[in-house]
Amino acid sequence: MSKDHAPAPDTRLTPLAARLPATVPFVGPETQERQTGTPFKARLGANESGFGPSPDAIRAMRNAAKDCWMYGDPESHDLRAALAAKFDIGMEEIVVGPGIDGLLETLVRLTVTEGTPVVTSAGAYPTFNYHVTGYGGTLHTVNYTADHEDPDHLIAKAREVGARLIFIANPDNPMGTCHTAATIQHMIQTVPEGCLLVLDEAYIDLAGDGFAPPINTHDKRVIRLRTFSKAYGMAGARVGYAIGHAALISAFDRVRNHFGMSRIAQIGALAALEDTDWLAKVRAQVEQAREDLYEIAEDNGLLAIPSATNFVTIDCGADGVFAKAVLDALRDEGVFVRMPMVAPLDRCIRVTCAPPREMKLLARALPKALAAAREQVGETPS
Structure with a gap:
């Protein structure tokens, strides 16, 4: 289409939305x-x-289908209770959402506005960048080192630009590489004041021992995101969860979609969590x-x-x-x-x-x- 025939800009969009590409x-x-x-x-x-998912999860979701006329529990109480018991943390330290992608969107909405500096790796998980850009944040990137995201370089860049968020996935997507628990713990301890480490652990259930530092919900410097999409085989159900300090987790209630979770997905995830075999x-x-x-x-x-x-x-x-x-x-x-x-x-x-x-x-x-x-x-x- 020529410039002479290009559609007029939609003045109902916010200035930020109007200048974003449709991607x-x-x-x-x-x-x-x-x-x-x-x-x-x-x-x-x-x-x-x-x-595939656990046969128990499939049965539970099939049985729950008759009740899909009801909304899901807006607090995801039973699933949060089971996750809290699994990790020996309080229910107030965990939030359930529609996959890690949905939780990232809510987290970015809570922390990023136009011009907010955010640090990630060049080539890392693009949906995080998508949300940051969608809220007007400014992305600063560092390169991978030997096909690994580089914790030291990420921290250094965050200090340099005064970042609000630092994103790292461990294990990493798209390279599949992984840092030890000690390396990630050191990264958490060196997060600059006023910054939050967003630790995407989507694949941690498949990494084996020695790659996840102990969960410490008293530490305000990190939020950890996990999912039922990978090892649990429920990508289409869209169930993820975030673990962090209670004050940060409670902030999700200010802006999240409280009825964003399907009842069927909640019930299926609970059954999947229980099927350790x-x-x-x-x-x-x-x-x-x-x-x-x-x-x-x-x-x-x-x-x-x-x-x-x-x-x-x-x-x-x-x-x-x-x-x-x-x-x-x-x-x-x-x-x-x-x-x-x-x-x-x-x-x-x-x-x-x-x-x-x-x-x-x-x-x-x-x-x-x-x-x-x-x-x-x-x-x-x-």
Whole structure:
């Protein structure tokens, strides 16, 4: 459309909203399927759990469906009580929300206004940036170091700019790397005055021991966010929770959507939390799938980055142009994967762990995708 025929700006929008681009942090596989007219054979890009939720959770949600005419409990009381008991904290120190994404939006709404400085890593989880930008905050980024988010550099940048928030994911998305509990605890202890560390622990249930520092809800410097989307296999139900100092957690009640939680999702999450045997089984399946992905990468002359998550990031050996060509070629083979979007991380593709059928589909598709990418861009990964 020419400038002469461009639509007039909508004066009903706030000045901030009017100047924001209309963007979606992630292009969903459904969108790509609609564009191509072909369903994916293997859905390996969104870090969902193809191993599924607990059968107990499925039964509980099925039984709860008849009561979906009722709103969910606005306090998520039973789920919060169970989580509080699990972590030996007070119910007033935990808030439930519609996934980590929803909790991040509320947290940013509470703390960020136009010009508020916020620090994150270049290439880290983009939905956090989306919310910060949506409330007018100013993002300051630091680079990854050896494919890890860099706690020391994040803290230094926060001091430099007077940041209100620092965001770090441990384990990390999109690289799958992880810092030790001692490293994260040191980071918490060095958070500047007036700043809050936003610790995204979406994948912590899959990381094993030694990566999560003890939960200390008396420490006002950190808020921890966890989810039922990954290890618990309930991404579509949208259930997450945040743990922190009671004063900060109570502030969520000032602005959150009190009826944002589905009754069915609340009941399903409670049943999933109680089924520890299923969680252990999923962890074992993820560990095996990670090994499968390491082997697939090696068989194709590629380097898999050791992962503490339910995905493996694979270095394609060249640059972002080549990795994007591999991703596109995998899509043409019916395999949905994603890739980091910032150099040098974008030399990689990111592949979700999945049951053996999907791993076999990837194993067959990847050599073809690499050959197509090399033909397209003329790269020979080293």
